[in-house]
Amino acid sequence: MVLAPGTSPEVFAPARSTGSLLRGGPRGEGIGKADQPPAGQKTGSGPSLLQDGDVQRHLYLQDVLTQVAQAPERPRVPAFACRVAGCCQVFDALDDYEHHYHTLHGNVCSFCKRAFPSGHLLDAHILEWHDSLFQILSQRQDMYQCLVEGCTEKFKTSKDRKDHMVRLHLYPTDFQFDKPKKNKGPATPRAGTSTSEEALRDDREQLEGEAMEVCSEPVASSATPMGERRTYSRRIPSTICFGQGASRGFKSTKKRNKQY
Amino acid sequence: MRTLVGLLTSNHALLQLEAARCLHELSHSEQSVVAEACLPATSYLLTYLSGHSSDFIELCLYTLGNLIVESETVRRQLLPQGIIPALAVCIQSPHVAVLEALGYALSQLLQAKEAPEKIIPSSILASTLPQHMLQLLQPGPKLNAGVAVEFAWCLHYIICSQVNNALLITYGALSTLGLLLLDLAGAVQRTEDAGLELLACPVLRCLSNLLPEAAVETMGGQMQLRDERVVAALFILLQFFLQKQPSLLPEGLWLLNNLTANSPSFCTSLLSLDLIEPLLQLLPVSNVVSVMVLTVLCNVAEKGPAYCQQLWPGPLLSSLLHILAFSDTEVVAQSLELLQLLFLYQPEVGGFWPWSPTTCFEASPWPSSLPVLTIVTSPDLASLYRL
Numbered sequence: 353m354v355l356a357p358g359t360s361p362e363v364f365a366p367a368r369s370t371g372s373l374l375r376g377g378p379r380g381e382g383i384g385k386a387d388q389p390p391a392g393q394k395t396g397s398g399p400s401l402l403q404d405g406d407v408q409r410h411l412y413l414q415d416v417l418t419q420v421a422q423a424p425e426r427p428r429v430p431a432f433a434c435r436v437a438g439c440c441q442v443f444d445a446l447d448d449y450e451h452h453y454h455t456l457h458g459n460v461c462s463f464c465k466r467a468f469p470s471g472h473l474l475d476a477h478i479l480e481w482h483d484s485l486f487q488i489l490s491q492r493q494d495m496y497q498c499l500v501e502g503c504t505e506k507f508k509t510s511k512d513r514k515d516h517m518v519r520l521h522l523y524p525t526d527f528q529f530d531k532p533k534k535n536k537g538p539a540t541p542r543a544g545t546s547t548s549e550e551a552l553r554d555d556r557e558q559l560e561g562e563a564m565e566v567c568s569e570p571v572a573s574s575a576t577p578m579g580e581r582r583t584y585s586r587r588i589p590s591t592i593c594f595g596q597g598a599s600r601g602f603k604s605t606k607k608r609n610k611q612y
Numbered sequence: 613m614r615t616l617v618g619l620l621t622s623n624h625a626l627l628q629l630e631a632a633r634c635l636h637e638l639s640h641s642e643q644s645v646v647a648e649a650c651l652p653a654t655s656y657l658l659t660y661l662s663g664h665s666s667d668f669i670e671l672c673l674y675t676l677g678n679l680i681v682e683s684e685t686v687r688r689q690l691l692p693q694g695i696i697p698a699l700a701v702c703i704q705s706p707h708v709a710v711l712e713a714l715g716y717a718l719s720q721l722l723q724a725k726e727a728p729e730k731i732i733p734s735s736i737l738a739s740t741l742p743q744h745m746l747q748l749l750q751p752g753p754k755l756n757a758g759v760a761v762e763f764a765w766c767l768h769y770i771i772c773s774q775v776n777n778a779l780l781i782t783y784g785a786l787s788t789l790g791l792l793l794l795d796l797a798g799a800v801q802r803t804e805d806a807g808l809e810l811l812a813c814p815v816l817r818c819l820s821n822l823l824p825e826a827a828v829e830t831m832g833g834q835m836q837l838r839d840e841r842v843v844a845a846l847f848i849l850l851q852f853f854l855q856k857q858p859s860l861l862p863e864g865l866w867l868l869n870n871l872t873a874n875s876p877s878f879c880t881s882l883l884s885l886d887l888i889e890p891l892l893q894l895l896p897v898s899n900v901v902s903v904m905v906l907t908v909l910c911n912v913a914e915k916g917p918a919y920c921q922q923l924w925p926g927p928l929l930s931s932l933l934h935i936l937a938f939s940d941t942e943v944v945a946q947s948l949e950l951l952q953l954l955f956l957y958q959p960e961v962g963g964f965w966p967w968s969p970t971t972c973f974e975a976s977p978w979p980s981s982l983p984v985l986t987i988v989t990s991p992d993l994a995s996l997y998r999l
Contacts, residue, residue, distance in 0.1 A: 404857075404859035404860060405813035405814075405817070405859075405860060405863050408810065408813060408857075408860075409765065409810075409813065409814075412761075412810055413716070416712075416716070417640075417674070417678075420636075420670075420671075420674050420713075421636070421637070421640060447667050448625070448626060448629070450665060450666075450667070451625045451626070451628070451629055451665040451667060451668050452625035452626065454625075454663060454664040454665035454668075455623065455625040455628060455663075455665060455668075456623060456625060458663070458664055458665075459663075467623055469659050469660050469662065469663045470659065470660075470662035470663050470664075471662075472662055473659070473662075500693065500694040500697075501658075501662060501694050501697040501698050501701055502694050502696070502697025502698075502700070502739075503694065503697075520692060521655075521692050521693050521694060522655075522689050522692050522693055523655045523693065524652060524655055527655060528621040528656070529621075529659060
């Protein structure tokens with residue numbers, strides 16, 4: 353079970369002023385950590401005065417963490433399918449559907465149908481992949497923004513940005529949400545083009561939907577041939593927008609890049 | 613772990629969820645090597661905090677919180693990976709479960725041993741987290757007890773580190789916490805069992821620790837706590853503790869001590885609200901509580917003759933007589949200190965003293981560790997205590 357550092361609750365012993373018995377001065381003092389009494393003052397003698405508050409907190413947390421660890425009892429509902437056109441995933445619990453929706457239909461690029469975990473990453477993707485003005489500007493100034501929340505650094509190329517993220521932010525070199533554009537740099541391992549050493553990861557990558565999720569059983573079909581999926585995705589013209597689940601992007605008549 | 617991370621980042625939502633649950637299970641391990649094995653997943657856990665799926669985010673947060681506790685290596689990676697900005701974005705979520713989980717993760721981060729040097733000054737205080745935390749502690753219809761408890765503890769750890777409490781005061785921490793205390797007292801009076809007593813402990817500690825900072829001259833009047841309803845609210849809480857949880861009495865009394873130490877007006881409130889007798893009723897609870905009650909009374913007495921007049925004789929006399937029969941050195945020492953103050957400002961106190969010298973010493977054998985006292989204001993008493 354996870355606790356605060358150490359096995360016993362942290363104790364904050366108040367520091368008391370000596371208040372020399374002859375002086376009788378005021379005694380307002382702060383509560384510091386047990387091992388760091390302010391200089392020149394004596395700590396409460398014997399066991400800390402305030403241990404029970406920490407014990408209470410510790411027990412409360414233990415309770416909470418136990419509850420979180422248990423698999424939630426999700427109320428089942430009659431099976432229903434996802435309403436986003438082209439996606440026929442079926443659910444029998446609302447929480448599952450909520451997560452599916454946010455993951456696959458929440459932040460989706462309207463050009464390449466790639467789904468992103470957050471609006472922030474989607475915005476960066478659209479700028480860097482589908483905005484020709486960005487391409488022009490990036491030749492003159494640093495435009496590739498660091499993807500880490502809170503970091504405002506910008507870089508000339510996506511490779512420079514990636515180096516920064518790996519070096520400074522300790523991000524993995526194969527961070528899944530920072531794939532350079534295929535026609536820019538060296539071909540990176542992409543779904544279907546498993547030339548790289550990380551074949552296992554490629555299998556997983558095939559599950560990444562540029563198109564809508566395949567309507568077959570979820571897990572087993574990790575080896576769906578690319579050709580089939582491409583055919584499937586061509587059925588939906590890129591100019592069609594599907595209502596509330598619609599992905600955002602620039603309105604453009606340019607055809608989708610079909611090189612995936 | 614590679615497989616797990618692959619599943620975590622796959623576009624299959626249910627697989628993602630299961631992978632996150634696996635990681636969460638792993639994070640429960642008490643061995644730091646297991647926590648460190650989860651390092652490849654942390655950048656993704658942080659990325660997902662900016663998403664919208666509340667259950668998933670909640671799971672990621674609890675996982676992160678657990679990993680943070682177990683390993684300094686993990687913390688050393690999470691900070692440059694931007695955990696603080698990620699939390700600052702996530703804290704704006706409207707979901708209560710997410711906020712509770714965030715509070716938990718943050719509270720673990722703040723308790724790290726390197727927090728006062730490496731985490732709080734540069735990252736936490738530089739972010740918008742403290743302001744958001746205080747917002748979540750605002751009393752009112754939107755206050756959620758579970759969320760408030762987590763962030764009250766977070767605030768407590770920040771304040772304890774003593775990095776920059778003045779900054780917190782400029783954000784309005786004192787008034788927010790003061791109002792929250794009033795709210796708590798109200799809830800306790802209505803005998804609501806909304807788990808609010810869990811909020812009492814961290815709020816009392818935060819207030820107690822901020823008060824010495826606010827007393828500094830440069831703070832400015834508007835930043836200080838002046839609301840005297842706080843004293844009444846505190847006593848309501850003390851009564852509640854007396855009945856339900858006496859072990860929390862020292863927490864409340866500590867705040868009372870800090871309120872009265874430097875403020876004549878809070879001492880006046882204590883007297884005018886007739887709170888001396890309820891205070892004295894706490895004396896029999898324990899030695900620790902007795903010492904604190906007496907300390908508070910000392911704070912009142914040292915404000916001057918007008919205050920001493922209100923204290924003496926009244927019920928204080930019999931309480932003191934009773935206490936001097938205690939064998940606990942600290943209790944006796946503190947009560948003698950109170951007596952000394954009373955003699956200082958009200959010499960006629962000596963006339964009330966009913967004991968003969970021999971009775972006094974028989975009842976309370978003088979331990980050799982007790983410092984020697986000389987009380988010079990009253991000749992009769994001086995002969996009593998001179999050793």
